[in-house]
Amino acid sequence: MLPPSLRKNKSPKFDKENFFEKVFAVVKKIPRGRVTNYGAIANYLGTGLSARTVGWAMNSSHILVPPIPAHRVVNRNGLLTGKNHFATPTLMEELLQAEGVEVVDDKIQNFEKLFWNPALELSVKKKRK
DNA sequence: ACCGTGACTGGCA
DNA sequence: ATGCCAGCCACGG
Numbered sequence: 445m446l447p448p449s450l451r452k453n454k455s456p457k458f459d460k461e462n463f464f465e466k467v468f469a470v471v472k473k474i475p476r477g478r479v480t481n482y483g484a485i486a487n488y489l490g491t492g493l494s495a496r497t498v499g500w501a502m503n504s505s506h507i508l509v510p511p512i513p514a515h516r517v518v519n520r521n522g523l524l525t526g527k528n529h530f531a532t533p534t535l536m537e538e539l540l541q542a543e544g545v546e547v548v549d550d551k552i553q554n555f556e557k558l559f560w561n562p563a564l565e566l567s568v569k570k571k572r573k
Numbered sequence: 574a575c576c577g578t579g580a581c582t583g584g585c586a
Numbered sequence: 587a588t589g590c591c592a593g594c595c596a597c598g599g
Binding site: 480482486494496499502503514517523552 | 579583
Binding site for chain 1: 593594595596597
């Protein structure tokens with residue numbers, strides 16, 4: 445859960461705590477071998493353009509126990525911008541490649557194909573084809 | 574309470 | 587196509 449320090453709900457317009465859980469929940473729901481970006485999560489959460497807030501939430505994710513697969517979350521460019529925040533700068537890349545995600549020069553290959561849209565997958569209920 | 578910063582994104586030059 | 591600027595949300599000092 446969240447550290448006491450972060451449990452300060454001073455934004456009545458939006459439940460921050462829920463925001464955290466939501467982000468974590470979504471990230472944890474990302475299928476293995478798939479990736480998503482902050483904007484998609486932000487949109488799914490309803491924050492819209494505030495993708496930064498999502499990234500900020502991820503920043504606090506390292507305090508979680510156990511940590512969430514944040515390595516599956518990258519920026520819109522498919523770049524591992526957050527790799528530097530992991531235990532080691534190469535950990536994120538290692539994890540992604542371990543899941544079958546091809547990463548070259550901190551950039552996810554076929555990002556469009558591997559992209560997992562929560563707003564779509566979680567909303568459409570996935571008719572399972 | 575104000576200013577600066579940040580794992581971002583979209584638009585314009 | 588690449589690069590710079592502005593907008594957004596929340597936190598820390």
